[in-house]
Structures are given as C-alpha cells and as structure tokens.
Amino acid sequence: MAIDRVAGVVLAGGLSRRLGRDKAVEVFDREPLVHRVIGRLSELVDEVVVVANNSERAGALPLPDGVKTAVDIYPDTGSLGGIFTGVSFVESEWSIVVACDMPFLNMDLFTHMLTLCPDRDVVVPVLDGRPEPTHAIYSKSCLEHIETRLRVNDLKITRFFDDVRVQYVLQETIDLYDPRRISFFNVNTPTDLACALSLLAEGY
16 A cells, blocks of 8 residues: 655744744744755655644744644644644645754655555654654544543653554664664754754755
C-alpha cells in the first residue's frame, strides 16, 4: 500500500522563553525561521498547516501563500495538543509533524520514513534510546488515542504509543541519511541560534 498524500504539520505554539523572542519569526537565512521549515517540508508534502496556540498568534504569523493555520483544539496541552490539532485539520491521512524551530530537516530521511508507514500508525526516529515525537509521521488513526490522553491531561506524547502501531527508526538507519543528525537540531536558546548560523555557513 503506497502513501498517496501526506501533509506537513508545523508546531508553532511554544512561548520561546529560552530564546527570549518568538523563534518562529526569527530571521534565519533572510527569512523567518518558520518559512525555512515550511520550505523544506514543501519539497515532499501536498499541504502544510501551522498550528498556533491561539487565534491572535495564528493571525500574526507571517506565512507563505497557501499555508493554512489551525488553532489548538485543546489549549495549553503542549506538543501533544498541537499534534492532535494539526493531524485533525489536514485532509491527508498521513502527516509529517515537526517543530517550527528545526531549520535542517532532511527530506531524504523523511522519504525513507514514509516507506515505513503502511500497516503502522506512527513512524518515529529514536536517538540515544529516546523517540523524537516532534520529528515523526502520524496517521489519522492516532487521533482517538491522542484525544483520550488529552481529556485526562496526560500530555507526554509517547504514552499514547502503547495504544497504536509504532515503527521506530533506529540510529543506524538515521545515520545513513543524516550522519550528523542535524535534522533534529532545535533553536531553543541564543547559543543554539549561533550554532545554527554556523551550520548554515557550512552549507546546511
């Protein structure tokens, strides 16, 4: 069974406390960081939605034409709530879900991950023994299980993995596509931003 359509879901509901300013709109390579993330995803997906924590923020985000926004259905429920909102909103059965502060997404890695989707509900990389749930692929079959957790405020993403079919992508496979593992790099602090700019200068 092939995957006919896939969406990109960008989580942009964080408060950026450690950076001290809104990282989604931080200028990176002459464009807002969220544009960089959307641009990478657009190489592979059929639609993109950016998930914000409220309508004011959704309206304020500077997004490219054709990119939609969705507001958290369950407010103040972190990334799990954002995943639920984004996967609910899109038309595609499958969604690549990433955070808005990941400027070095590797589409070859995601292309491989998409081949693992049939007969699974989640495809998620594992680094140092820990899943990376905000760099993963989810099907709509996850929604009822996520919502069950949201309703009881059980917000750790990986807990609902017990209820669905998960395909883990191990480090040895990740390293075939991204040996430096910078796909997973997040811009959380001013130091992270400086490091990201150094990687950009290297050509990433």
